[in-house]
Amino acid sequence: MSPASDDEGVDQLYDSDEDAGSDASEFTPPPGADDPEGLQLFMDRITEGQLEDPEHQVMDCKRLYEMVKDGSIDLDPSYQRDVVWSTTKQVGLVESLMLKYYVPPIIFALINIRTLQEKYICIDGKQRVTSIIRFMDGEIPYSRPGSKEKFWWSDVGAPGKRKVLPGPLKKLFEKIKLPSVTYKELRDDQQRDIFQRVQLGVALSSAEKLQAISSPRSSWITFLERKYIDGESGTLKGLIDWDLKRAKGFQNTAFFVCLASMNFDKRQKAENSRSSGRSTWTSGFENCSPVMVPTTGKLKTFLERPDEVSARVSFVINMPNRTQPNDAFKAKVELALAIWVKIGQEFGQTAFHTVSSRVSPVESMFIPYVIFTHAAHLTIPQLAKVIGNLRVEIHTKHHGNVLTNAKTAQTFSDWLLKTPASIAKQVGNKEERQFAAEECEKEVHVGVPVNGEGPAKKKRRKG
Known part of the structure; x- marks a missing residue:
């Protein structure tokens, strides 16, 4: 199924849900003129959210x-x-x-x-x-x-x-x-x-429609986009040849966060079942391969759905009672984006110029996810080389047709099934360095420890 048809299916599903919620058998006639108080309450209910006159x-x-x-x-x-x-x-x-x-x-x-x-x-x-x-x-x-x-x-x-x-x-x-x-x-x-x-x-583009959605997730993703992607200083803007116009930066960041959320949930469940107490950064590499094709409909659902991930990011807009897992997810997402910026600043040639084509939207969705899932296992130079090699593989397999569709998403998914060890061997680099997650952790000012036990201790490891 193509992304376009997938979106249409999701839209139709929304319409069906709305239709199902308006059962004629549940209709209650409004109060009459002989019950002015009841009529006023009825009017207030059906016009809930009414704005003041402009x-x-x-x-x-x-x-x-x-x-x-x-x-x-x-x-x-x-x-x-x-x-x-x-x-x-x-x-x-x-x-x-x-x-x-x-x-x-x-x-x-x-x-x-x-x-x-x-x-x-x-x-x-x-x-x-x-x-x-x-x-x-x-x-x-x-x-x-x-x-x-x-x-x-x-x-x-x-x-x-x-x-x-x-x-x-x-x-x-x-x-x-x-x-x-x-x-x-x-x-x-x-x-x-x-x-x-x-x-x-x-007409609004699909990305602009997504950006206009009002939700805790949308607010947080807007914050991330401005801090790391499209802000005026210290961001990826100007470091990568890509198209961020008409809310594409927001759309691509949203899909990355969506994938990261799925991965984080799976890892948290695995961690809880093992009760190992290990840091999120050093947990196993299982379940890192995405299974979702980017579509407007799926992102709309993700941005609007008030589930546990909304709670995870709700503290960004000053909502109380945040817990450590929420902070850990926020920290890990920000750390992945901060590493991406560092790669753009110091290793841009290695990561983004292995092919002449500009970085496509689908690449800018999956590249931060590659960092998200590999930052605890690879150094920053290794990650840069991994991204460069991945771009070569994607553009070779889908030459002139690197589109946001099921085929390209499947190629990324297959690539992500490779183990960190095989990828590290592929890129070499035997220098003694910290892994990317450890090296950049102090540079991300999120105000919370990543592992729930205080700042991670730095260790020198073989790359």
């Missing part, structure tokens, strides 16, 4: 521009997508505004009111606002309807080569009023919910 306002282009430039408007909350409108579409928006055609309202969430640090979070309208900013920055022109004549806000960067918009028309554009809708003090999950419901224009 404020409907207008905002001229000049004020909008100034608020973006001074930071009063945030166009990039974690659930937002990248700028996806083409230049042609952005120019078309400017033309519509200049001709006073209707433009849908921009939706904001006004937060931090009580602390006097107000900020407008752009929930919907980022593409429109970005078009206005680009026009007023002189990056795109106004194209006169019915002609090829173009006018620019300024000729900066091309003096004497551009027709500059006349001053009166600039003032006219600055005064053009845009409708806006502002909700006050919405929680993050409420913002995400609105974002999902009101998207217009370019």
Whole structure:
């Protein structure tokens, strides 16, 4: 079954569950007018989660521009997508505004009111606002309807080569009023919910839909992505040739965490049955091979399901009563990602340049999982060589077709069935070093010991 058809099956299953939950035989008629209190309770129940009425306002282009430039408007909350409108579409928006055609309202969430640090979070309208900013920055022109004549806000960067918009028309554009809708003090999950419901224009990608899900897992994965994958400093951003646009970084990190969760659960059960008291890092290598093909439907289920893994990561958003296994899982996931960053910084040529092709989405899902399952058995240089060899194997077997599908996932799964000893022998490296997990453990500031008994003792071992 292809991933696409698999997703469709999961979606249909969700619909069936909802349908099954609405049995007509359980229908109870609402209270009548003779029972106003009961009617009010009924109305409150069926409209549970209703938001406060938003404020409907207008905002001229000049004020909008100034608020973006001074930071009063945030166009990039974690659930937002990248700028996806083409230049042609952005120019078309400017033309519509200049001709006073209707433009849908921009939706904001006004937060931090009580602390006097107000900020407008752009929930919907980022593409429109970005078009206005680009026009007023002189990056795109106004194209006169019915002609090829173009006018620019300024000729900066091309003096004497551009027709500059006349001053009166600039003032006219600055005064053009845009409708806006502002909700006050919405929680993050409420913002995400609105974002999902009101998207217009370019359809959300499957990765963007996943990123918009509000749950403890989603919040934690967003945190991980920013800390290790796509943040501005000390991350893998710029170290690897890959595509992180339109929430792909979130999607790939989510699938890695999903695989890691399955592996961690199996190992914890094995540890409990043996009652050995060994560190999670030094437990056996069994059950490390994933059996799941990455699909949107499965990731959606994983992100939304409130099971024991949600409890495992819930402390990230200040929920109480966390236990050591929860901390151990968080520590191990972060350690794997930290090792990945270190490999990118120090051994990028070995790990990522053994083939000329960029790192595909499916590779960026499984590579951190390889680190997760091998960090206690291999050194960092060995892991880098393992990743490089794995990329050669994947791209040789699926030349020009390294896609996120069952065939590629099976190749990764088969590779992971190899024992650490055979892999270590394959990559050589007899230098006396610490294994990767031990070497990088102190660099991960998670605030908890990995093994539940205090910091792991460092031992020198043969690689």
